[in-house]
Amino acid sequence: MDTPAVPLPQDAREQAILDSLVVVRDKLLLLKQDRTTYIRSQDILPLYDETITRVKELNEIRTETGSKEENRLDKVLESCFQLLSLFYLTIGRNNEIPANYALTSTIKRLLDHLTEADLYSAKDLGSIKATLANLSLSISQAKSRDNKAENYPYLLELLSKRVEKCQATLENLQKRLGRIGEPLLATHEKLISIIRCISLANTKAKFSSNEVQKFRKQLLDIGEKRKDGQFVAEDGSVPPGSVETGELYQRCLKWSEIVLERQGVMPEPFRPTYNTLVGIRNELEKLSLTQAWALRETDLYDFQRQLDKIDESRQNGNFYDDRGRPADLYTQRTMLYLTRRSYAYIYSFILASEPVSEALLPIYNQLQTLKRCLVEVRDSGGVSSVRELYPYSMKLNSLDNLRVDGKFVVNGDIPEGQGSVSELLAECFDLSYDLRVAAEEATAASVDGN
Known part of the structure; x- marks a missing residue:
């Protein structure tokens, strides 16, 4: 290790x-x-x-x-x-205090990076604010319970301090965002989106000048809306944040120029680290498409360790090669983008983790898929006959038959998450029943009409 x-x-x-x-x-x-x-x-x-x-x-x-x-x-x-x-x-x-440690680690990394880059929008802060509020509530509730199995003072105290530090950082970020007046928030958010799209295009396996040019044109279109070089409101007034939005616009333009000039070519001394970061980002991106079926949460540990090691190797915010030479602006920004993007993926995976043991996840995922199908059938007008529901009913019954005395048993164990799986199963049965009743009523009405 x-x-x-x-x-x-x-x-x-x-x-x-x-x-x-x-x-x-x-x-x-x-x-x-x-x-x-x-x-x-x-x-x-x-x-x-x-x-x-x-x-x-x-x-x-x-x-x-x-x-x-x-x-x-x-x-x-x-x-x-x-x-x-x-x-x-x-x-x-998931609802026990120890489960929150990894989440607080990732949130701290994200907030530190947002502070350093000063490139974020209200959307970026919204999710983190809600998550920190939930964490704070969980910690308060755990402190008020006299449940020794999970209420260990050390861990609660450690997590409390972490959450407080994260909330203080978040408040500072919100204050900084408060510099932007309401009329310019949409423009500011669009500029953030464009610079991220350029960074994404810059780190693809095959660099496309046309793709970056397309985003640069969007930037220039935004710039044309300025008056006398300033971003203004619809009534022509200069709202708060016009200077900051202008600086961000120039920053985006400069970045698009650098990216088009460098064409995705990374200096040789930094290529090993860059390749590692691209590999991590690509693996996490793949997992985001198959998360429910392929991800075991402990897999995230190896990604976190690699990212932490690279992130902590920086000096005064910059990367250095083996000979102690600092990275240029292009290299630094490219590798920081990849680092931040990967931490964001990890954050989203932890948030999306279901309170169900991995032993029950195959059943839970099948029920999730079944529920989506039944909801789609319902929303598209239902079924014309009960016969059309047979495949769904057979699948539901086969899953229901896996229970022993009302519990899902795997290899002799009763895994965590029984309530979540049983609740989802009941929802599917209710949807199927409602569809069947509607189909029977429609059939009866048709017979009566004849």
Whole structure:
């Protein structure tokens, strides 16, 4: 396991805790790599309890010594919590506090990048604001419960501080966005969209000058709406944010020029890192198309580790080659775009994770598909006869017959997410029943009419 180059603990007791946590982390990594069986709660909960026990010991030692210096133990502990968090999502325990650790890590990365780039719109902040509000509520509720199984003070305190820091960063970003007056918000958002489209075109396997030229034309069309070089409201007045929007416009134009000039060619010293980032982005993009069927949440750990390592290798915001030379503007912006895009994918995957164990996901996904089909049939006018519903009814009954005493059992276990799957099954039965009743009534009316 690749651990960042940080010193080993000086205290022998901390070294003993480090050794224990390395064992926990390695067990988690082995579980993550094993695709021959489903991850079960009983595989994960003892490892979580072991981690928390070691954290308590560490806190006692550091309270005694007063040490605040970070060492390798802190890095391994972070890896353990990151893995455990993703495992909690994999086993369907999404609503428990440990599951939130990975999400807060990703949100912090996204907010730091938005702050650094100063390229974002209200839409970017909306989702993060709602997610942080939900996290804050979950933490408050967990603190108010006396449930020792999940209410560990250390983790709650850690997540509380993380969420508070993220909310403070978000407020600063919202204030910065507040510089843009209402009449210019749509223009500002369009410019953000265009510069991202140019960056996407710039990182495709085959560079297309025509595609970038198309976006550049959209920019020039926006620029033509200015009066005396300023962005104005419909009544001709100059609203707040005109200067900032103008600066963004010039930034977009300059970027389109650089991209057209460089034609997607990356300098050789930075090509290995660039290729790694493109590979990560492409893999995550593929997963976004097949997420419900192909993604195990723990898969995200390897992507996060690679991205974190690349992101943390920067100095003063820039990338450096093996000889210590900084990247030029084109290289820096291109690689930062890929890094941010990949973190955004990870964020969306974690948010979309269903509170259902991976053992039940095949059944859950089939029911999701079945529900979409039944809703589509209903919305397009229903069926003309009950016979048309036979395929749906047969599939529903086959899934229902998998239950034993009302529970879905997999390899002798009762996985997490029973409520979600049963609720979805009931919704499908209700939709099918309503369609059947409507078809029978239509048939009866037709007979009566004759």
